Amino acid sequence: MSPELLQLIAWSTLDTLTMVALAGVFGTLFGLPLGIFLATSRANELFPAPTANRLLGLVVNATRSTPFIILVVAIVPLTRLIAGTSIGTRAAVVPLTIAAIPFIARVIEGAIREVDQGLVEAARAFGASPLQIVQKVLLPEALPAVTLALTLATVSLIGYSAMVGAVGGGGLGDLGIRYGYQRFMPEVMATVVIVLIVLVQGVQSLGDLISRRLDKRNRNS
Amino acid sequence: MPSIDPQGGAIISFDGVSKIFPSRSESAEVVAVDNIDLEVPEGAIVGVIGRSGAGKSTLIRLINGLEQPTTGHVHVDGLDIGALDERALRQARRSIGMIFQHFNLLSSRTAFDNIALPLEIAGYVRKDIPGIVEPLLDMVGLSDKRDRYPAELSGGQKQRVGIARALATKPKVLLSDEATSALDPETTSQILTLLKQINAELNLTILFITHEMSVVKKLADRVAVMEGGRIVEQGTTYEIFANPRHETTKKFVGSVTGGNVPDWLRDKLKPDYQPGRSAVLRIAFTGADADQPVLSRLTRGYGVDFNILHGQVETVAGHPFGTLIVSVAADPDLLGKLIGELTQSRNTVEHLGYVA
Numbered sequence: 030m031s032p033e034l035l036q037l038i039a040w041s042t043l044d045t046l047t048m049v050a051l052a053g054v055f056g057t058l059f060g061l062p063l064g065i066f067l068a069t070s071r072a073n074e075l076f077p078a079p080t081a082n083r084l085l086g087l088v089v090n091a092t093r094s095t096p097f098i099i100l101v102v103a104i105v106p107l108t109r110l111i112a113g114t115s116i117g118t119r120a121a122v123v124p125l126t127i128a129a130i131p132f133i134a135r136v137i138e139g140a141i142r143e144v145d146q147g148l149v150e151a152a153r154a155f156g157a158s159p160l161q162i163v164q165k166v167l168l169p170e171a172l173p174a175v176t177l178a179l180t181l182a183t184v185s186l187i188g189y190s191a192m193v194g195a196v197g198g199g200g201l202g203d204l205g206i207r208y209g210y211q212r213f214m215p216e217v218m219a220t221v222v223i224v225l226i227v228l229v230q231g232v233q234s235l236g237d238l239i240s241r242r243l244d245k246r247n248r249n250s
Numbered sequence: 251m252p253s254i255d256p257q258g259g260a261i262i263s264f265d266g267v268s269k270i271f272p273s274r275s276e277s278a279e280v281v282a283v284d285n286i287d288l289e290v291p292e293g294a295i296v297g298v299i300g301r302s303g304a305g306k307s308t309l310i311r312l313i314n315g316l317e318q319p320t321t322g323h324v325h326v327d328g329l330d331i332g333a334l335d336e337r338a339l340r341q342a343r344r345s346i347g348m349i350f351q352h353f354n355l356l357s358s359r360t361a362f363d364n365i366a367l368p369l370e371i372a373g374y375v376r377k378d379i380p381g382i383v384e385p386l387l388d389m390v391g392l393s394d395k396r397d398r399y400p401a402e403l404s405g406g407q408k409q410r411v412g413i414a415r416a417l418a419t420k421p422k423v424l425l426s427d428e429a430t431s432a433l434d435p436e437t438t439s440q441i442l443t444l445l446k447q448i449n450a451e452l453n454l455t456i457l458f459i460t461h462e463m464s465v466v467k468k469l470a471d472r473v474a475v476m477e478g479g480r481i482v483e484q485g486t487t488y489e490i491f492a493n494p495r496h497e498t499t500k501k502f503v504g505s506v507t508g509g510n511v512p513d514w515l516r517d518k519l520k521p522d523y524q525p526g527r528s529a530v531l532r533i534a535f536t537g538a539d540a541d542q543p544v545l546s547r548l549t550r551g552y553g554v555d556f557n558i559l560h561g562q563v564e565t566v567a568g569h570p571f572g573t574l575i576v577s578v579a580a581d582p583d584l585l586g587k588l589i590g591e592l593t594q595s596r597n598t599v600e601h602l603g604y605v606a
Contacts, residue, residue, distance in 0.1 A: 151354035154314050155368040155419070156343035165370065169358045245399040246357045 030216060037204060038217070042224055044118050045200040048193065049186045051122045056129025056186075057179060063089075063130065064137025065163060075149075075159040089131040097128055097189050101196055108196075121198030125189055133182045140174035141167050173244035180236025184229050191225075201225055260289035260325075261423060261455045262313055267322035268479075269308050282308040284479035285322070290472075292422075295449050295456045297466040297487070299502055300476030306459040309476070310425050313457065314346045315339045327422055344372050347416030351428035353408040355400040361411045362387065362396045368418045386414040390444065406437035413444065417452075424448075426458035430465055442468045463502040467491070467566055475499045488567040492536035493598060508562030509534065509573040511602060515559055519603035527604040528577040529585045530559070534598045535572040544595055545576070548588060554578055577605055 063085065069075040070082040095103070101124040108123040109115040144167050152162045168175070191202020201221050209218025269283040282305045290296045300306045311317040312324050315331045324331045329342050355364045365383045374382070387393045390410040400408055409429060416424055426445070430438040446469060449456050460466060466473050466487060474484035475498055482496040491507065494500045504510035509532060511519070519530060535544070545556050556576045563572035580588060585601070592599045 145354070147350060147352055147354040148356060150316065151348070151350060152367075152371070153316060154343060154346075154348040154425075155371055155415075156340040157371045158340060161371055165367065166356065170356060172358065243358075246401050 030220070034208075034214075034217060037208075038201075038220055038224065041199065041201045041204040041221075042228075044198075045187065045190050045202075045228070048118060048121055048125055048190045048198065048200055049183060052125035052129050052186050052190075053179070053183050055122070055126040056133050056182065059126075060130045060133030060182075061137055063134035065141060065167070067134055067138040068141035069159070069163065069167075075162060089134055092127065092131040093135070097124070098192050100124055100128055101193060105196070116197035118193075118199040121190070121193035121196060121200075124196075125186060125193065128189055129182060129186055132185060133179065136178035136181060137171075137175055140171045140178050143174055144170045173240045173246075176236055176240040176243060180233060180240070183232050183236070187225065187229055187232070259292055261292040261327055262288075262290035262457060263325045264288040264309075264312070265323045265325070267312060267319045267324055269305075269312060269317055270320045281479050283312065283319075286479075286481055288474055288481060288484070290423075290455060290457055292455055293449070293453045294471045295446070295458070295469055297470035297473045298457070298459045298476055298481075299461065299463060299466050299473060300459070300498075301461060304476040305479040306476050307427065310427055310457065310459050313423070313425055314343050314348060344368070344419045345421045346423045346425060347419070347421035348425040348427065349409065349412045349416050349429045351431050353400070353405075353412045353432075355408055355411055355415075357400055360397045360399055361392055361403065361407075364400070364411050365414045365418055368415060372419055382418060383414075386417055389417075389448075390414045404437075405433050406440060409433065409437075409441050410444070413441075413448070417448070417454075422455060424454055424456045426456060428460055429458065431460065431462070438465070439468070445469060463506045466502075467506055471567070475502065486567065488569055488571075491566045491571055492534065504573075507534075507564070507566075507571065507573045508560060509575075511575065512560050515575070515605070518605050520605065521603055523582055523604055525581075527606055528557070528579045529604055530575065530577050530602040531589070531592075532600040532602055533574050533576065533592060535563075535574070536569075536596060536598070544592065544597065545574075548591060551591075552584065552588065554580055554584065554588070575602070 066076070067082060067085060067089070070078040072079045092100070104124055104127060105115045108120050111123050112120045114120050148166050148170060149162055152166045157165065190198070190200050191205070193200065194203025194206055201224060205218050205221035208214050209221060264286045267283060267286045268281065271280040271282055273279040284305070286309065298306050298309060308317055312319055313326060313331065315334065319332050326342065326346060331339070331342065334342060356367065359367065362383055365386055366379045369379050369382060384393070387396055390413055392407060392410050392414070395403060395407060400411070403411065412429070430441050433441060442465065445456060448454055458465070458469065470487045472485065473487050473490050474481045475490070475496060476482070477496070477498045483490065483494070483499045490499060491503055494503045501510070511532070515530070520527065523529070548554065549556060556578050559575045559577055561572065561574035563570065565571065578585070578588065589599050589601065
């Protein structure tokens, strides 16, 4: 492989990492509060708002059922509004974030709902406010599961990022399509796939490691 | 008998309290607690015993406002719990500690940090916390487990952390929700001893719910028996053991005093007298007579032989207390006299039937 191609692969990897990192951060920024709200706002829960819970649930489901490639195209006006442009790597962060928010919200909701309700009852019995229960009980207890959830979200984002080439998003997926497929350079395609595998493995292993460190439930095993 | 001055003011009182859970869909509503009156004197240890579904969990949750009464009033230390707004209720809960059957410790916090949790919630300054938590760890005998996570502790140690946590904000009342039901008998005994010690040292009022009469026997000064949301009987622990009136109470008492008729005997019991059959009596020896040779006196006086079939003598609330199931070869006439004699000396006697 020529040095130019290698450099291209390096740049594309960096593009992918940038997109995934930004979308992950923004997605968590909005997805985490949304997930907490979804997990605590049904009737008789900490912040009861069943109507809002149901409405947000519908929006989340709708976003998640839209195929990502269609979402990318459908929200072009929004992308232009936020990123100032609708093409390029920077623009691609917008649809990636929009797709990541409901995904992250749902997995975090699941992680929080796993927390033993007895702990919530105990905290209430000690005079904790709903906000304190979230801060001091639900989030710390759900942290190992939240870490795994965010790992899952990051891996999904790496997959999604391969599709943003459709709007000139760059990254490894785009490189694979343009060079590996359209110019028929199988060695580029193979390299792209290998780099993606390494990335996903790395993210997953790191997530597992952090989650295990945080989990105090099975200290002896 | 522990001196409980009824005039000494109740720290917890229920006045005509009912809790009705509304029906889901069209099924019937559930009356979990039905018009209950109950007073817990300050410094006392009061047990509420009942089978599962009797309403005792709801009862205990009405005290710290985890449930709100449908009708009636629950007062704790002068405060009408049902009338408080959220903020005042949270404040009130800080003077009501609670321990749980499954401990409910945070798995992400060490023993020390679990005990510190109520203090953090109450807004204590961080540097003041060790000065409160360390003595508590010492009191429950876990100073060496300070930095252990719950997963590294045994059930009994977890409950000790739970007790220390419940005491962190210096409550006046401790609520115990089946605190020993998940523990083995020996650990249960240790936890009960610890609770008694805390009650004595801190003059802390304890209200506990349980389904085990052995826990009531070891721990309670007073006991209330619940059935179908109502308190069917209440009194001092000794009164309840010596003279249970309600069927449910009799079963609970019998479960620990050997007063329940063993199966092999129940199968042989006949309701009517025939020559050659012996009468079977259940005698509860109470009060001053528990240590008197009542049976041998009757043997000499009437020339009859008692055959002891089943029984137990032990201590309840500091008094000797015995139950014997005996058979005696006596016709109805003589039997009447024997029962008369036995009852005269303040024992309770029950004629169960006859055996061949």
